[in-house]
Amino acid sequence: MPNTLGNTLQACVRGLEQMIVPAIDPDNPLALEQAALIARTIRFTIARLPHVVARSRQEMRLYQEMAEDLVSDMAAVAPAELPALQDEIARADALWHDPHAGLERIDACAEELAARIAALVRSCRDDDSAAARRIECAVLRHSPAINRLNRSWHVLSGFETRPEEIPPLPSLFPRCE
């Protein structure tokens, strides 16, 4: 049996646009706008649904790569926190290589990595050492790839002023995805 969810969601959009919107009082622009935005959100979901897992995996991988780049300097700046970050890197790597890893675990791991890196950046604030500067540089160096992934994910929401400059979402996943 094929997955029919996309077909059902398309029906939701048609129902909204062809049945519900025409029945809304034209003097109620709030209701009309909400209905239009809901239809747009369902279209967004239809387009993004096939990529949900790949996107989460890729974001986790990008945070993992960022974290790996921080390990040597973290030993100097925040040694007590290093084992926990290393554990999280190992967990991310295991999840990356596990074809059955669930979305919840992947997202939780990415979130934990981001939290540990954010805390490390905060701990560098009053540290004048070269290691602290290298940590900040590494975060800055790795962040554009994460931004690009999320901008590509959200480009359909219509807020990008130059959407043609945003790479298509599948092009940002490794070829095996």
Add this chain to the structure above:
Amino acid sequence: MLQKAIVEDKRDHPSREWIEALRRDYPTEAEFDRMLTRKMLRRMEPSRPGRYSMPELDQALRRFLDAKLQGPYEISDMRWLMGGASKIQLAFTLDWSEAGVAQHQRLVMRMEPEESLNSTSRLREQQIFTFFRDILPVPKVFWLDEDGTWLPQAAIIYEWLPGVSTPSRKERRVAGIGQSFPPELRQKLGPQFLEALVRIHTADYRQGDLSAFQVPAENSTESALLHLNRVLRIWEEDRGFEFPVFDLAVSWLRHNLPVLDRPSILHGDFRAGNFLFDEATGQITAWLDFERGYIGDRHRDLAWTTLSSYGNLAEDGKTFLVSGLVPLDEFLSSYERLSGLSIDPARLKYYRVFNSLQNVLAALASAWRVVRLGKTHQDVLVAMLEGIGHAQADEICCLLEEDF
């Protein structure tokens, strides 16, 4: 990356002790402090979307007018106003009598939702509209319900002014962000746009009642620090997940706090979408949405207005148009010439980073929390703002690249 954040967190049910700790850790302007404290105290109240239906608001408005007007009155033609993502706005016509003289006025009620993307002060909005009455086309304020005594939330009622925010022959952008204008309209609107900003920044804030605003010390970093603290406090209050770029930008801002040379009144959201114009004549008829305004560094407004997200490219595909209206170079040089105020590239850069950080804050932290808690009448729109946050994070990376 939202799974873990769906678990209950303390931000959904802030304790009074935690709110006090945030107030202590992030001192900001007194009126902003009052608004943010109110936001957190009200966050604990259950969400009641029914309070914001048209019939409920009509009843609440009648209770308010009963208290404000002596004699009978009539409300008619009440309808929703669209265009923004942070406030509830209704237009209505009021007929009443004042000192025996019949009054007939189209009005706008602008009210906070249960929790807004920007928890701002209606008192400040009233003061700033009143201040600019003789300087710019702004609406006359009729009434204020400062703390939501009669209405469900704090609200201001002001004169409805005619005009449109977007050209009818162009694609309408949500909240006017990135709006484009045809060349003939740019020629008419561009100079007025620039002149309005100059008038705002050169107005003498001492010549009127702006008592809800704090005047920061000149030749100090006080202003920049107060507003960085405000951003950090909201980040603490609202975020659902961590974002290393945010923390990196905060580090950079802390190390680069600029000295204020001259306090100016700031609009706070000076861009297309926040003025109305007459499409036939190309005349600007109203300046609105001063809610983010404060007294501070003019570079804050200049950096905001010139954000890439708020403008677009001209037909040549190369010239960046500020707010879709004025070429960037022309905008900056004309501003200096008309205002007599210099533009310092270092401060402009500081506020570009700061403004992008504010947008990341609103789109990735406040919008997320508001939607999670179901606090507005248009949560679907608020949820869609997330895309802006990642574009702004990218802008931060581009800006910081040269300094690391």
